[in-house]
Amino acid sequence: MIWVDTIIQGVLLGGLYALFAAGLSLVFGIMRLVNLAHGDLIVFGAYLILVVVSVLGLNPFLAAIVAAPVMFVLGWVLQKIVLNRTLGEDILPPLLVTFGLSIVIQNGLLEGFSADSQRISLGALETASVSLGQISLGVMPLLTFASAVAVIVGLNQLFYRTAIGRAFRATSDDPTTASLMGIRPDRVFASATAIAMLVVTIAALYLGTRANFDPNIGPARLIYAFEAVIIGGLGSLWGTLAGGIIIGVAQTLGAAVNPEWQILAGHVAFLIVLLVRPRGLFPRGG
Amino acid sequence: MTVLSLKNVSKSFGSLKVTDDVSFDVPRGEALGIIGPNGAGKSTLFNLVTGNLTPDAGRIEFDGRDVTRMPAMRRCLDGVGRSFQIPQPFEKLTVFENLLVAATHGRAASEAEVLEPCTEVLERTGLLPKSNTAAGALSLLERKRLELARAMATGPKLLLLDEIAGGLTDAECQSLIQTIRDLHSGGVTIIWIEHVLHALTSVVERLLVLDFGRVIGIGEPGSIMESREVKEIYLGIDV
Numbered sequence: 001m002i003w004v005d006t007i008i009q010g011v012l013l014g015g016l017y018a019l020f021a022a023g024l025s026l027v028f029g030i031m032r033l034v035n036l037a038h039g040d041l042i043v044f045g046a047y048l049i050l051v052v053v054s055v056l057g058l059n060p061f062l063a064a065i066v067a068a069p070v071m072f073v074l075g076w077v078l079q080k081i082v083l084n085r086t087l088g089e090d091i092l093p094p095l096l097v098t099f100g101l102s103i104v105i106q107n108g109l110l111e112g113f114s115a116d117s118q119r120i121s122l123g124a125l126e127t128a129s130v131s132l133g134q135i136s137l138g139v140m141p142l143l144t145f146a147s148a149v150a151v152i153v154g155l156n157q158l159f160y161r162t163a164i165g166r167a168f169r170a171t172s173d174d175p176t177t178a179s180l181m182g183i184r185p186d187r188v189f190a191s192a193t194a195i196a197m198l199v200v201t202i203a204a205l206y207l208g209t210r211a212n213f214d215p216n217i218g219p220a221r222l223i224y225a226f227e228a229v230i231i232g233g234l235g236s237l238w239g240t241l242a243g244g245i246i247i248g249v250a251q252t253l254g255a256a257v258n259p260e261w262q263i264l265a266g267h268v269a270f271l272i273v274l275l276v277r278p279r280g281l282f283p284r285g286g
Numbered sequence: 287m288t289v290l291s292l293k294n295v296s297k298s299f300g301s302l303k304v305t306d307d308v309s310f311d312v313p314r315g316e317a318l319g320i321i322g323p324n325g326a327g328k329s330t331l332f333n334l335v336t337g338n339l340t341p342d343a344g345r346i347e348f349d350g351r352d353v354t355r356m357p358a359m360r361r362c363l364d365g366v367g368r369s370f371q372i373p374q375p376f377e378k379l380t381v382f383e384n385l386l387v388a389a390t391h392g393r394a395a396s397e398a399e400v401l402e403p404c405t406e407v408l409e410r411t412g413l414l415p416k417s418n419t420a421a422g423a424l425s426l427l428e429r430k431r432l433e434l435a436r437a438m439a440t441g442p443k444l445l446l447l448d449e450i451a452g453g454l455t456d457a458e459c460q461s462l463i464q465t466i467r468d469l470h471s472g473g474v475t476i477i478w479i480e481h482v483l484h485a486l487t488s489v490v491e492r493l494l495v496l497d498f499g500r501v502i503g504i505g506e507p508g509s510i511m512e513s514r515e516v517k518e519i520y521l522g523i524d525v
Contacts, residue, residue, distance in 0.1 A: 172378075
């Protein structure tokens, strides 16, 4: 029974990793942009929510709703003014620019909030749990997982059921032809990053409420997100959830054997998948 | 009523005059064919009409308005639709989605507004059975049909076809010609560049011959093909 419990906890943890990864996957899928500052943007979002909570005295969930439009606009401007200029045949400029952006965000947060670790308090909800037979599940892990599924369902609906989604896919397929059809790729990309920042806000809410954070933890979280995206197959959203779950389960199983093995087990699982299926579990376009 | 009117239009790339003092009118409902040897400036002429290029001199009127310096996007919204020589569908989108994207952006309309016209275009271009197939899985003929359908989906007043029959077998070509003829008899004004002459002459009412950027003949296809100049310059026959 302890193993079933461990695996379920791992699956729920996978939801958190999938949330970290979904925005990354979305942006990569549409414009082939690897955003090295993604983890730092999540940390930035967490600080933004923290500020809203402490200044306005709001519940963290409401604070996230307040932060979301700010992050949305930030994403739009960031893409339109900075990141669009880096896109092209060469894959190096976006890597360098987002790497630089990562450093800028980290240092900006250090300057503004010091290196002290922070946490967004949820009160009683933090320890609330529901019992399923002999297994006890935390309400927050359950909410995290449900949010991850909701985000992925929502993004898939957006992709396949709406005009903007079709514009995303058309531009992802062939930006030149898309512009001949009257689509403006720079705006499509800006909208995509803006939407990715909404997902980042949700990830930030759970990052900030479930564990301590400080200005420098972005890159460490980014690694899990990258691994989830690569295990799932680049650009596949359900694959990203599967990737998150695999890492989450590997980590909790590793931790159950020996607490020191938690992180290692996640990375080993990633390497095994990379060995067996180098293109990921659900590669896009076969 | 004239849909398109070019008046003394010229365009040079460096010292090379690719469009040289070209003037012609296209009345509403006409199908005009454009022929000429490679490098005669046919595609440049299309690019000038669509707005991808701006002429150095002269004037282009579309639907009674001066569009000489109007950007391509605006002209598309105003009703200039074009197909491309090499079909470039969005391969991962279905046929229907390809049309939806072209129609919503080419007409600046919502998806709900374009559903019906898109379905009608699918029917008229014979693609209805393929609506939900990914465009990447289409045969060459179907890709050409999609290229045609995508141009039609923007609701054009003037349809520009650029070598749409190239690379097809005779039977495929015949079936595509029939589709274009149907579109034309439905009232669409067409300008068609084509190397496959029999395809062209079986549809168009007039032929325009270009050589070194100049119009060397325009008129009824039979008499144009018989004219000495055309035989000499275009067909390379010494008369």
